Amino acid sequence: MPLPIIIDCDPGTDDALALLLALASPELDVRAVTVVGGNVGLDRTVANASALVALAGAAVAVHPGADRPLLGSFVTEPRVHGADGLGGVVLPAGPPAAAEHAADAIRRHLRGAGAPVTLVGLGPATNLALALMTEPALAAKVGQIVLMSGAWGEGNATPAAEFNAGNDPEALAVLLGCGRPVVLVGLELTAQALATPARLAELRAAGSGRALGFACEIQGRVPMSRRLGGAGAALHDPCAVAWLLRPDLFTARACPVTVDLTHGPSRGRTVIDRWGRTGAPATALVAETLEADGFFALLGERLARLP
Ligand code: BDR
Ligand code: CA
Numbered sequence: 573m574p575l576p577i578i579i580d581c582d583p584g585t586d587d588a589l590a591l592l593l594a595l596a597s598p599e600l601d602v603r604a605v606t607v608v609g610g611n612v613g614l615d616r617t618v619a620n621a622s623a624l625v626a627l628a629g630a631a632v633a634v635h636p637g638a639d640r641p642l643l644g645s646f647v648t649e650p651r652v653h654g655a656d657g658l659g660g661v662v663l664p665a666g667p668p669a670a671a672e673h674a675a676d677a678i679r680r681h682l683r684g685a686g687a688p689v690t691l692v693g694l695g696p697a698t699n700l701a702l703a704l705m706t707e708p709a710l711a712a713k714v715g716q717i718v719l720m721s722g723a724w725g726e727g728n729a730t731p732a733a734e735f736n737a738g739n740d741p742e743a744l745a746v747l748l749g750c751g752r753p754v755v756l757v758g759l760e761l762t763a764q765a766l767a768t769p770a771r772l773a774e775l776r777a778a779g780s781g782r783a784l785g786f787a788c789e790i791q792g793r794v795p796m797s798r799r800l801g802g803a804g805a806a807l808h809d810p811c812a813v814a815w816l817l818r819p820d821l822f823t824a825r826a827c828p829v830t831v832d833l834t835h836g837p838s839r840g841r842t843v844i845d846r847w848g849r850t851g852a853p854a855t856a857l858v859a860e861t862l863e864a865d866g867f868f869a870l871l872g873e874r875l876a877r878l879p
């Protein structure tokens with residue numbers, strides 16, 4: 573039985589590859605794609621999600637969600653993702669998005685689910701938190717929550733905060749406290765999924781489909797990461813999907829995790845107690861190492877299956 577999942581995302585160049593990876597994978601039953609603002613504004617992230625679902629040849633509804641976090645407003649990242657969120661790569665437009673709000677759609681799917689549903693969060697956690705805050709009993713229907721979020725060290729949005737955690741720390745705190753298993757795929761993990769020019773060339777050679785071609789073109793527009801020494805760009809979000817497909821490529825450890833909700837310079841920092849120094853109970857499974865060659869082989873093999 574394929575694993576039922578809902579993907580919440582803000583495409584976003586790496587979200588684009590993550591969505592295609594999920595939609596190409598028969599182990600996953602993508603019940604809905606819900607969309608949040610983040611990398612760019614909500615109107616663009618929704619249009620991009622619709623175009624990507626259509627590119628994959630999938631019939632999955634795309635639901636627009638929050639255009640702002642629980643507090644304040646999103647900080648976007650056009651330097652990495654371009655003003656349009658896909659590095660200027662123009663995809664054929666997808667069908668119009670559903671009218672139903674993302675949080676309503678998440679609750680509806682959870683309510684009706686006969687088996688636990690996995691929530692995959694690839695952007696600020698606003699939609700997922702809204703769904704669970706407004707009907708907390710539905711957490712019982714959630715199998716696990718897999719988030720690309722956080723870091724145990726330096727952030728990438730601010731010195732303290734990873735982009736998704738920093739963009740809605742209150743929402744992340746809701747998920748960490750909802751009582752369901754949370755997996756955090758953070759910056760130290762995704763740094764190992766480094767898309768170098770050589771790896772991108774290999775990915776391009778994996779097949780001849782249109783979706784694979786667009787995926788490589790999108791990734792090719794992402795600037796090399798200064799933080800990672802200029803050798804490539806981290807494929808953050810596909811790591812969260814890969815966790816569901818090939819957990820054997822990862823190591824992880826259970827840790828107490830809290831998120832800084834103060835309004836100073838450390839807002840959005842995830843405080844990850846990897847060595848159990850606080851004595852607090854573990855609140856998340858934190859992914860630590862990735863077998864990168866296996867990850868890129870998986871990505872190429874799957875994207876090559878798409879039309
Ligand atoms: C995360 O931030 C976004 O810019 C990416 O899409 C990814 O989800 C990495 O910090
Ligand atoms: Ca993202």
